[in-house]
Amino acid sequence: MSLDVQAIKADFPLLQRQIDGERLIYLDSANTSQKPAAVIEAVDRYYRTHNANVHRGSYQLAVEATADLEGARAKVARFIGAPHAHEVIFTKNATEAINLVAQSWGRANLSAGDVVVISDMEHHANIVPWHMLVDELGIELRWIPIDEQGQLDLTDLDRLLDGAAMLSITAMSNVLGTINPLDRLITAARAAGAAVMLDASQHVPHMPINVGRLGADFVAFTGHKMLGPMGIGVLWGRTDLLEAMPPWIGGGEMILNVTKTGFTTTELPWKFEAGTPMVGDAVGLGAAVDYLEAVGLEAIRNHEVALTSYAMRLLTDRLGDQLHLFGPSEPAQRGGVLSFTLGDAHPHDIAQVLDQHNVCVRAGHHCAKPLMQVLGVGATTRVSLYLYNDESDIDALAGGLEEASAMFAL
Amino acid sequence: MPGLEDLYREIILDHYRSPRNRGELDTPPASRTEGFNPLCGDEIVIYLILDDPSKGDQAIVTDVKIGGQGCSISQSSASMMSVTVLGKTIEEVHQLTQAFKSMMSIHEHDIGGDGSEAEAGVGAVSGVENPSDAVSLGDLEALRGVVKFPVRIKCATLGWNTLNQALDDLLNSSV
Structure with missing residues (x-):
């Protein structure tokens, strides 16, 4: 069963907000989720x-x-x-x-x-x-x-x-x-x-x-x-x-x-x-x-696996070997959290460019500095998904990442 | 929303792609000081040599090298800073620091001494007369746009705070 994401998005007042006349693309739910009107x-x-x-x-x-x-x-x-x-x-x-x-x-x-x-x-x-x-x-x-x-x-x-x-x-x-x-x-x-x-x-x-x-x-x-x-x-x-x-x-x-x-x-x-x-x-x-x-945890999980799979495929296609994605390569073995580095661009600069497109992601060490040391990076960019995200959000992300990649190429 | 062109001026990207005075110095004679931005994990390492620490604020920066990793703002700010302070006295470095922080909307009386500049920057009163406004910042003026992006002020000041920590340590150890 797939989720009716448009109906779910409509339940979240904050996701209706526009900045500079453009919709908000919220991809930071591992940090904090948005709240439905019912809450x-x-x-x-x-x-x-x-x-x-x-x-x-x-x-x-x-x-x-x-x-x-x-x-x-x-x-x-x-x-x-x-x-x-x-x-x-x-x-x-x-x-x-x-x-x-x-x-x-x-x-x-x-x-x-x-x-x-x-x-x-x-x-x-x-x-x-x-x-x-x-x-x-x-x-x-x-x-x-x-x-x-x-x-x-x-x-x-x-x-x-x-x-x-x-x-x-x-x-x-x-x-x-x-x-x-x-x-x-x-x-x-x-x-x-x-x-x-x-x-x-x-x-x-x-x-x-x-x-x-x-x-x-x-x-x-x-x-x-x-x-x-x-x-x-x-x-x-x-x-x-x-x-x-x-x-x-x-x-x-x-x-x-x-x-x-x-x-x-x-x-x-x-x-x-x-x-x-x-x-x-x-x-x-x-x-x-x-x-x-009411939505169902099984349905949410299935939605996130499908969307994670879509994101991994699209970002790999669009960004090629500039993209270094951390974590399991099999979407079913992971939640909807994607941490990556992108060429020479620093995560803060990537997040800044994405912000210009109203795409909200987290950049930094994600309160996991020992893990960053193990991974051998100072910081990553992290995209995280939830029930109110859909493929159009990932498409907007991919566009912003292409721009950041070009802008900060050494 | 301010545009990216306000933030990522060409000279900033140039210093990011080709950082000046990048590297390490032997310790001793150089001092080595680390600075961290705990919010994002950026770090700056400053290697510094003064001609004669016993001269106090008239001691001259004879060599400086920058290490560490971070975003384009923190790295370019540190790179431009290294070019600017080389050959300057500590007194002049302090004036430059004050002028730079003033450009970032940070005024000394706003600073709690715990590195809480970003918060100070948001609510800082602009247009306050500051004697250090007379100091020329040169290329560093390119970072003026950072003030429109309050969360990035800490990136721009990381190198400066680390440099001042290095100077304090050197002067204290020579007393």
Whole structure:
């Protein structure tokens, strides 16, 4: 089944915007996605009709706001196949979700010499929290390398996992587009006795996931890349692990009792949600989940594979050997993320030329500097696709890239 | 939207394609200073030799080489800068730096000392009298159009900030 992209585009107010009389071509959804009117209106409706602080007031509004927050949690839980809604912790973003695990689970379970395994293709959000524990606790960080195709090189996986306490790894690279073999990774980590966390920020928005069946212990992702508002992310974790973990941020909402001599924490999920939560953002995320489910994750995935395939073919045809595309050559093995270099043109200059054509792409290191070092480049240009992109967007991109290539030839 | 011709003047592309004073110097006698733009990953490496650091701000830049990688704006700015500062005293380099930053709409009182020039540039008051306006920037004037593209101001100033860091380090180490 193919998507009716014209109808989908019409659902996104920002995509109707024109700059200098020309339409906007948004190819930066791995950075942040645009929002459908249904999401914007849900947030608007919350503040217009239900806004009150949650879990506190006894009046009607407070009851409604609490139901909005917990209703959004239930939607997210169902969407990712979580066995229990209380396993869905709302955070500020995926970065905070990963930091929650590093700071809470990590401090309780790791000590000097313990091993955490990550990979060469991680986002800084899944590197720096572990570097902080290297500095603080003296843990050891091991890196799974990548091969020429931008896939994980699993030759030494068992050796790397030997004695490891945690495997924390991206489900899909935000630079290479590589979709990692989660079953194999999780099975190997389990066999080694390591806990598993997935950074699913690029995965959850674009293809179905079922955390209940996956076998990971923690899954982190963010709302704003999946049509939701900025300011809300999710940590899913297994109940037994979350219950055993100490609190991370202390304050209101997360306590059962407080005295002058101490405190006791409340139950999940609120134990990890100190302070007033982002109720409006949660409502928006719930509306985003509704939108994605109505379109269908399978259909979105199929659309992105087809469009990625079209883009790889067209750009290769039009730009020839000027184009160096990173990541797997087989579109079905990757998400709709295309990072590349183009002849002698620097990514910033390419992005600047594209901007003149209202084509929005990301240029830089994509918060993955260790990966850039492995790839031997300082920066790449990155095009990323979503359900509202179509072939005409790719055609406009190709034209702009031809212009940039000619302009910056040495 | 300002046009690309405002940004990519021919002399800028010329310095990008044929960067001047590109390379390395032996350390010592040269100093080596790295500058990074954390937002985009661009980096500039400056190798610098002064005739006599003990002369303070009257010390003369006798050799400079530029390494690193980055976009046409950061690389051409550093290339033109290297040509301009060669043979100048540190005092003159500081005046040039001030004049260049002023052209980028960055005024010293706007700078928080943490490299937050781009933000300062956006809201900077234009038309403020600045004594360094009298300093001739020569070819560097070609970069004036960068100010219309606020996110690129950091590209243009990367080399200058790195050079000033290099000078500070050299002078401090000679005290």
